[in-house]
């Protein structure tokens with residue numbers, strides 16, 4: 001059996017939007033490795049983390065607003081992961097590279113869980129690719145059709161943005177990286193947008209499966225929660 005190597009790049013994470021700043025600071029201050037209180041004062045760790053994060057958030061938000069509205073840490077770390085993945089693939093190393101963060105998304109624990117299950121369940125073609133179609137959950141309209149490799153899929157999981165593998169340029173590209181018109185992927189934990197993955201090689205064999213998937217999604221999150229902007233990546 002071919003050896004498979006997984007590389008997990010660990011970083012701390014940073015708030016991606018201004019709304020993330022206070023909960024991010026809470027995660028940071030609640031960690032005794034960052035702020036350690038002696039003896040019984042330990043019991044105050046969480047209330048103090050809450051208080052200081054709320055007090056500090058407005059000033060930090062101003063700082064983040066000045067640099068584009070969020071931390072660049074995740075983008076930089078994702079880019080490092082992609083560069084590493086491509087460099088190892090160029091050396092014919094069968095590798096999957098992931099990013100996990102300690103204080104913000106993608107949280108390390110989640111990444112480990114999701115990535116394993118998903119990547120192993122996909123039938124990759126002989127070039128390591130699978131067809132991916134982004135579809136509006138509500139209207140059924142196909143928005144985007146492309147190919148993904150393991151790297152693109154890992155990026156989708158960690159960045160929550162539809163990312164494809166460009167066969168002509170042999171690189172990953174995230175839809176919207178120049179236009180800012182991203183296809184966002186649902187994250188149950190934040191209850192934001194809707195996503196379901198299912199991967200098959202052929203578009204035609206897909207339609208029925210897709211309908212089944214849609215029904216499943218509606219059952220899972222309740223049709224009232226599905227907005228026009230909700231997308232499904234199949």
Ligand SMILES: C=CC1=C(C)c2cc3[nH]c(cc4nc(cc5[nH]c(cc1n2)c(C)c5CCC(=O)O)C(CCC(=O)O)=C4C)c(C)c3C=C
Pocket residue numbers: 012013014015025028033034035056059060061063070071072073
């Ligand atoms: C009491 C204040 C703070 C301590 C102590 C502190 C220690 C500490 N922080 C990191 C890593 C990060 N901190 C980040 C942002 C950040 N940290 C604080 C405060 C303390 N950090 C604030 C208020 C903020 C928000 C930004 C700001 O307002 O200045 C980040 C995120 C960086 C990003 O890209 O957004 C990281 C990462 C460590 C490792 C550490 C002690 C070892």
Ligand SMILES: [Fe+2]
Pocket residue numbers: 028
């Ligand atoms: Fe800090």
